[in-house]
Amino acid sequence: MSAFAAERVNLSSLNQHAQDEFIVKYRDGSAQRSSAASLQSALSTAATGFSGKGKALGLKHLRRIATGSELIRAGRKLDRAEAEALMRQIAADPNVEYVEPNARMYPLITPNDTRYGEQWGYTDADAGINAPSAWDISTGTGVVVAVIDTGIASHSDLNANILPGYDFVSDAAAARDGNGRDSNPADEGDWNNATECDSLFQDVPARNSSWHGTHVAGTIAAVTNNAKGVAGTAYNAKVVPVRVLAKCGGSLADIADAVTWASGGSVSGVPANANPAEVINMSLGGGGSCSATYQAAIDGAVSRGTTVVVAAGNNNGNAANIQPASCNNVITVGAVDSAGARSVWSSAQKSNYGAVVDVAAPGSSILSTLNAGTTTPGAESYASYGGTSMATPHVAGVVALLQAKASTPKTPAEIETLLKNSVRAFPQTPDQPIGAGIVNAKAALDALGGGGTPGAQTYSNSADYAINDNATVESPITVSGRTGNAPSNASVSVNIVHTYRGDLKVDLVAPDGSVYTLLNYNSNDSSDNVVATYTRDLSSETLNGTWKLRVNDNWVNDTGRIDSWSIKF
Template sequence: MRKLVLLSLVVLGLGLALFNFKGLANQGEFDSIVLDFREDIPAAEISEELEAIAGQYNIEPRLNSEFSTSDHVYTLRGDRQLLRALKKSGLKQETEFIEPNYIYQQFEVPNDPDYAKQWNLRSINLEQAWDDTKGSGITVAVIDTGITQVPDLKQTKFVKGYNFVNDGIDATDDVGHGTHVAGTIAQSTNNNYGVAGIAYEANLMPIKVLGAGGGGTVADIAEAIRFAANHDADVINMSLGGAGESKLMKEAIDYANNKGVVVIAAAGNANRNAAAYPARYPRVIGVSALDPADGKAPYSNFGAGVDISAPGGSQAGKILQNTINSPTKQPTFAGYQGTSMAAPHVAGVAALVKSAGISEPEEVLKVLKQSVRKVAEDPLNHFGAGHLNATGAVKLAMRGQISFRDFFRWVRDNGYLNPRFWIDGGVVTLPLKLAMVVGGYILAWLLRNYFPFGWSWSLASGVIAGSSGLFFLRGIYIFDLPQWPFRAMGSSIPELGNAVAGTTSLNPIFASALIPIVLVALLLGHPQWKWFAVGSALGVAACLGVNAVVSPAVSGLGSGAVARLFLVTNAFLCFGLAYLASKGEKQAA
């Protein structure tokens, strides 16, 4: 009973979310309206209409550009009110469409005034990555000279760190290096001040191991790594290095790595063929530095131990962050260069990748490496796998794990939530269709609570195929082309039997557990396609369940209790089938 209540609540919640979703069309900004007159309307008539609008609303419609003449595309200044008025007026008959002239914006551009000077953030292709994550929930330990909370770190979240130089909890910076590095990772962003950071919603953990002279001992650094790992750091950045290989440090790194911490270090600044330690250890991501032209920075180490490259700057262009002035300790915006500046770019992106759901350090490295902008010829390994690519990494991290958020995004991106489908969707009963898709997902979600399995595209496609099909295709009519292929593609598995014929009664062979059974039997052995079969069984269960309640017409069984019983029984059979198929997965795992 409790489960039933919970399920009803989930359905209600999802329903409300769907009905309240206003769609992209209501979110966009516009201050002008587009009028596209029909091609067959004579020019004289258009001029008359335009004059009428000018007279009535006191606005002069204009051709959008000199290229708009043949298409009769006019724009006029106006808001939602005018748009509604025009749509209701007689103009509707003479135009192909009247629509808002939306202002498209280029992704998420932060309002920090000196963001324009941060060539390095554009170089790593960051803005689109922020659409998905800003690093929220991830903690990055900065093992360095400490961090001073300069003004442009005011809104950045901090967790408790440690000072291994003076042994205490106050890990304030007295050089400026650690503060600068921290700024690249998580400078307060969109705060109308200073510059931006990469994972600016992540937490910073300041750990001081380097003294005023810029050096620190291997013993302190090894302890710092363990401290970070023991205090729930997700990523460690070490913009430091030396020549000495240390067993103590290697063990600390392995310890952190085994606890799921991604460890990143700078390759070193000796322009030498081999990264310094700790970058050179196998379980550390070694980062070489790029100049503003994407070439190797003149000082950067290369070769052994370099896994990836990121902007480190050169005399031609440095990395700008908020830090402190070394002698005066006063806050300042300073341009630094070094592999020390390159490593925190990777640490910031690693935080984004982790925040996107990838937890294992090996997986994070794989995502970072696979998403790089590759360098065609790199015989000396200047760049490792290639140039760091934040958006590529986050998109890759998001792929293959479908959350409810992704599901809604998918639904939205495919036009399912566009109001036009709700208003003009006479061909298909949309609320019904959505109930089927959402129902399929809820079943999958319930199933996952008992048998944890990963969301995958195959499962999602299965749910869609089983429950609703690409139903918007049904509304498409292309002149002279037969419409049945659209009907077929726009149908779910249970509806396929009647889609081609164009009838509304369900065909009992298709609208049953039969196809899911065959699919599961055929695909059970395949690691990915199996989930398509499971998804389709869940989707069919939802489709049949919804039909049983709303429209139980089945060919040969009528539309009464017999048809309902048939549909409900088959819905349960489908759910049981999905249950059994995913249960097998658990035992195998």
């Protein structure tokens, strides 16, 4: 097989166990795109050329996904080696643009049995999103948020803000509702016994239903000021529940169609969404870098003006290895606890981190709406959960507040910039990078022009600047439209990737050329990276102008980059 064909095979989300569904994109204008017979002939050719360990293999076309790719199924389960061999055989056809597994996605949640009597994540304390002050300006009225998740359970503290949704789970057995796709997004429970998910991922333990979508929806838009229960971040917004996760998770193909539908796109066989979403919340994810199928669905949603907010993941790793967290054109959310530290739920479960994480939000002990059923739906309830799943709806809710207040709808790119430029600095330096700071609803609305005198604002530069041996590099940030001087407690947050920190001198350079040292050389410091927040008195400096982060490397053999930095004043 040619190297060109190999490049069209996405193996990043291929699991170690059984795989029988794949997504194949044929090139526009090819016979396979326009003719069912040509498509089946191509699949038969690939199946004939496949040499696996077991019996002969048949390939069946299931349906076309809304992104234009084809969902196909093999006649039996394949192990990783066989699945890879089949994908390479399919990609040998020059008309194939790409082939990838129909990967599984799961709720990104870490349940916590401890119930807290208050929603600390809304406060104006160090790690909260400063919602009460924001509610004087916007409550999300008129904005629709799609929650792509496990569906929704009936709850009296939520029902008034729920619009008609859809069930995109195409596997009737996993859906537990007796059919495939339908117009009822009710959560039938995502519980599983000790063995039924093992064909997808080995040794999945038995677990109760999570009612994950109901918890997420409550954080976004629980009914508020009704003398009961909990409040929602954007409590006058409406939620469209879109069911994609059921027993043993959900498939990439179903989720891609759901993203398209939720944002107002067309999906074959599914009635149009009467309430296209300005915001999509995806508190879900799976292994692998962003697939072409995910990216195509997200790009389509963004082109229709929908902001897509996704969870970074909970496995204490680089979010670049999780999808959709690693996709372009999304806002990827990390999680903090009430002290502002990176969330920790167990020794192995901590908020994911890395350059793809855009912002952080409260994600530990988050109280919201739930259901008391262990398997099938029971009585409505409330409970505290933890996870980047819980951080994400805080951000989606803030996006709803912004869009409700904006005189004209903001583009997804404009929303991302507003959020990043208005974050509050981490009250303590995260042990790994989890974004520009903690989302600040009031400051974001102020930056939008939503009312009041703007308080402190955060300005960021997330472009990479290489740090070479014995060299100096500068990363600029230009500030305009402000009056007066900087404060005496300006905050500078730095994320530098480097293999020997002691080689570096890091300075803040003011617009007039004044230099403020943040970190000096230290030949005894053999640690790597610089992830820190510094406070400096800049009261003699004019706010407007170009500020620079200057990094000098004074030795050889160790290099790196300025990954991102921000200044808040």
